[in-house]
Amino acid sequence: MSELYTKGYKVVRNAVSKKLTSFVAMQVNMQKDYENFSRGLPLNSYVAWDPQQAFSQGDSQVPHAYSFHRTFCTESLLMTMLPFMESQTNKKLFPTYSYGRIYFQDAVLEIHKDRPSCEYSATIALETNGQPWEIYFQGLDGKVNGVTLNDGDLCIYLGTQVHHWREKLNGNKYMQLFLHYVDKNGPHADWAFDKRPMLGAPTETQKCENMIHLQTGNNVKVNQNQQTLEW
């Protein structure tokens, strides 16, 4: 049986080409820099999460970060990696959403499990700047292990089942991306596209009932009552 199912996580080295990781990283850095530019902030700065502020770039889980959610670029990678993830998990999957962060110095990812949309997840190192930073898992076997990923390496894990976390970042900057999927035939299949009408759509478009999914170009169809999804 695959390590994924015995331990709850599995590392795959060089799963994404360095050309592709640097392409995605460039897009993310450009997005952050433009946000800063448009607000008159230094390009190399970030605005830590603060619930009192109208604009912040971190999130409540990791304040010392620039977080990016379902960008067109990363949602495209979510679709691109679907066949790979299906072969690694030996499941037919629906993509749910992509989410990433540029972690900055002192960032910490507290120990947690994920919500149902993250049943099958991958964390991909996009831009480590030569300073790999461990992500820890408490496996299904109860053992704790730190995993170090280089650019293009990924770790697939059962997000709803295994605890995972990162200790304080001592480096300056570390960019990482999560790709999330659910089992097409599993208990969380109704979280396809994270309950959005399509990939790339904002979270605010999430609807729980009477959704109509239209994902052209990938042969994804979901009928109005969500009973059948066909690829």
Ligand SMILES: [Fe+2]
């Ligand atoms: Fe998580």
